[in-house]
Amino acid sequence: MSFAGKKVLVIRPKALPQLGSDEFIEQLAATGANPLHLPVMRIDPFVVPLTAESASEPVEQIKTTVMALANYQVVIFFSRPAALLGADWIDHYWPQLPVGLQFFAVGDSTRQVLAEQGVDAQVPSHTQTSEGLLALPELQHLQDTKILICKGERGREFLADQLQQRGAQVDELNLYRRSPTNKHQEDIVRALQNGLNAVVAHSAELLESLLSQVPTVLHGDLFALPLVVPSERIADIATGKGFVNLQVANSAVPGDMVSALSRCYISD
Structure with missing residues (x-):
C-alpha cells in the first residue's frame, strides 16, 4: 500500500x-x-574523560572493566551507541586487542559500526534479536566462559539471564544512559x-x-x-x-x- x-x-x-x-x-x-x-527519551553517553578529575563514578567503572578486557572470552554489543562508545573505550586502553576475544553484535547495523572501528563481530544471519544471537552455535556451551555485554543502562536483562543459564559468567558494561525527556x-x-x-x-x-x-x-x-x-x-x-x-x-x-x-x- x-x-x-x-x-x-x-x-x-x-x-x-x-x-x-x-x-x-x-x-x-x-x-x-x-x-x-x-x-x-534521550541518550546520554559515557565517554572517555579528558582528565582524571572529570571522571564520574560510571566512567570509572567503565575504565576498570575495559582495562580488564583480557579476562573475557566473549564481548557482545547490544546496540549502535554501545558499539560506537565501546569501540572508542577499547581503542583508548587497548591499541592492540587481547588475543582470543570473540566479538558479537545483536544486529547488522551494530556490526557495521564495529567494522568501521576495526572490530570484526559475528551477527545472527536471520533473526537479529537477542533470541537470534542465542541461537548461534558459538554461544551454546558456555561453562566457565566470561562474557561482557556492552549496552545502555537499564537495558533488557533477558540476554544476560539466558547466557548465565548456559554456564557463562556475565558482566554488563553500561556505556550510556537513556533519560526521559x-x-x-x-x-x-x-x-x-x-x-x-x-x-x-x-x-x-x-x-x-x-x-x-x-x-x-x-x-x-x-x-x-x-x-x-x-x-x-x-x-x-x-x-x-x-x-x-x-x-x-x-x-x-x-x-x-x-x-x-x-x-x-x-x-x-
Missing part, C-alpha cells in the same frame, strides 16, 4: 551525531510516509489531536515514557492507533497498557519495522 502523506510517530531517541542519520527514519520516509520523530511533549499531544496514522515504539521503556506524557483524556485515541513493535514481549506489554492494534516486526532492524508497518491498515 502507499504511505504517501501518512503521519507516523517515532518516539525513540535521536542517534548520536557520530552515527549519522537514522536509517529507520530514512526508510520510512522513502515509502512516502511523513515520519514525526519526537523522542520521549519531555522536550517534545506539546508536539506529541498536538499530533494526536490533529490526527496520527500510526506509532512506532522500539522498546517498552519508550512506551512508558510516551504514556507519561500523553494526557489521560487522549489515551483512548493513542491506544486505538496501529502500534508497531519489534518483539512479542513488547507487544504483550503494550496490550497490557491498553493498545489494541498491534503489528509485531521480525526484529528491530529498520527494514523489518517498515515491513511490519506496511501490514497495518492505516486510514485518516
Whole structure:
C-alpha cells in the first residue's frame, strides 16, 4: 500500500551525531510516509574523560572493566551507541586487542559500526534479536566462559539471564544512559489531536515514557492507533497498557519495522 502523506510517530531517541542519520527514519520516509520523530527519551553517553578529575563514578567503572578486557572470552554489543562508545573505550586502553576475544553484535547495523572501528563481530544471519544471537552455535556451551555485554543502562536483562543459564559468567558494561525527556511533549499531544496514522515504539521503556506524557483524556485515541513493535514481549506489554492494534516486526532492524508497518491498515 502507499504511505504517501501518512503521519507516523517515532518516539525513540535521536542517534548520536557520530552515527549519522537514522536509517529507520530514512526508510520510512522513502515509502512516502511523513515520519514525526519526537523522542520521549534521550541518550546520554559515557565517554572517555579528558582528565582524571572529570571522571564520574560510571566512567570509572567503565575504565576498570575495559582495562580488564583480557579476562573475557566473549564481548557482545547490544546496540549502535554501545558499539560506537565501546569501540572508542577499547581503542583508548587497548591499541592492540587481547588475543582470543570473540566479538558479537545483536544486529547488522551494530556490526557495521564495529567494522568501521576495526572490530570484526559475528551477527545472527536471520533473526537479529537477542533470541537470534542465542541461537548461534558459538554461544551454546558456555561453562566457565566470561562474557561482557556492552549496552545502555537499564537495558533488557533477558540476554544476560539466558547466557548465565548456559554456564557463562556475565558482566554488563553500561556505556550510556537513556533519560526521559519531555522536550517534545506539546508536539506529541498536538499530533494526536490533529490526527496520527500510526506509532512506532522500539522498546517498552519508550512506551512508558510516551504514556507519561500523553494526557489521560487522549489515551483512548493513542491506544486505538496501529502500534508497531519489534518483539512479542513488547507487544504483550503494550496490550497490557491498553493498545489494541498491534503489528509485531521480525526484529528491530529498520527494514523489518517498515515491513511490519506496511501490514497495518492505516486510514485518516
